[in-house]
Amino acid sequence: MNLEQARTNMVEQQIRTWEVLDQDVLDLLYAVPREEFMPPACRNLAFTDMEIPIGEGERMWPPKMEARVLQELTVKRTDRVLEVGTGSGYLTALLAHRAAQVYSVEIRPALAASGSANIARHGLDNVTLEVGDGARGYAKWGPYDVVVLTGSVPLLPRAVLELLAPGGRAFAVVGDAPVMTAKIITCTTPGAHATFRTVDLFETLLAPLANCERPSRFTF
Numbered sequence: 001m002n003l004e005q006a007r008t009n010m011v012e013q014q015i016r017t018w019e020v021l022d023q024d025v026l027d028l029l030y031a032v033p034r035e036e037f038m039p040p041a042c043r044n045l046a047f048t049d050m051e052i053p054i055g056e057g058e059r060m061w062p063p064k065m066e067a068r069v070l071q072e073l074t075v076k077r078t079d080r081v082l083e084v085g086t087g088s089g090y091l092t093a094l095l096a097h098r099a100a101q102v103y104s105v106e107i108r109p110a111l112a113a114s115g116s117a118n119i120a121r122h123g124l125d126n127v128t129l130e131v132g133d134g135a136r137g138y139a140k141w142g143p144y145d146v147v148v149l150t151g152s153v154p155l156l157p158r159a160v161l162e163l164l165a166p167g168g169r170a171f172a173v174v175g176d177a178p179v180m181t182a183k184i185i186t187c188t189t190p191g192a193h194a195t196f197r198t199v200d201l202f203e204t205l206l207a208p209l210a211n212c213e214r215p216s217r218f219t220f
Contacts, residue, residue, distance in 0.1 A: 010047040018064040022071045037090035037118045054088045056108045066091055069171050072184050073146050075099050084134035085150030089115035096124045103141045105134035107210045135211045151209030152180055166190040173206045
């Protein structure tokens with residue numbers, strides 16, 4: 001396989017056509033080799049428009065979703081980012097190239113170890129990775145300018161939104177199959193009575209985040 005031609009085809013045929021036109025984001029897809037963040041047996045699938053299994057029952061997002069989310073979050077060089085669900089470490093690496101610091105939390109120790117190894121191999125020194133459960137918030141290094149949930153949630157816990165600094169943005173896929181919506185939520189007013197603005201981006205399906213909060217159900 002001609003990797004560079006495959007990468008170019010991915011960018012031009014999948015990603016540009018999905019409204020990702022930020023040249024900095026597109027350039028980053030060439031700078032961070034996606035194939036090096038997945039199991040060797042799957043590397044020939046690195047540029048396909050599909051989720052890729054990475055072990056522990058988890059999957060990498062399709063490339064166009066990684067790029068679109070990075071664009072929509074408008075990550076800046078001064079931003080502090082919380083990523084809930086490290087997975088392969090690829091999205092972590094993309095975020096780290098744009099942010100001041102990325103804090104990534106992974107509930108599965110084996111994935112945390114492999115993701116950490118992938119990140120270290122690429123010389124990223126602005127990533128802090130920890131084994132833990134961030135599905136209902138992870139205030140340890142907060143507040144954050146950006147929060148990314150890499151699995152879907154039936155509802156977005158208030159505790160996650162309260163991690164945001166003023167002007168901070170959170171990305172989440174919210175809902176239950178077959179109806180889920182990717183959203184960007186922005187903190188417009190901080191403090192005890194914080195308010196948020198929500199923009200719906202696109203409909204999608206995504207595996208649920210481990211230990212995510214679920215609506216209470218009444219029984220009679």
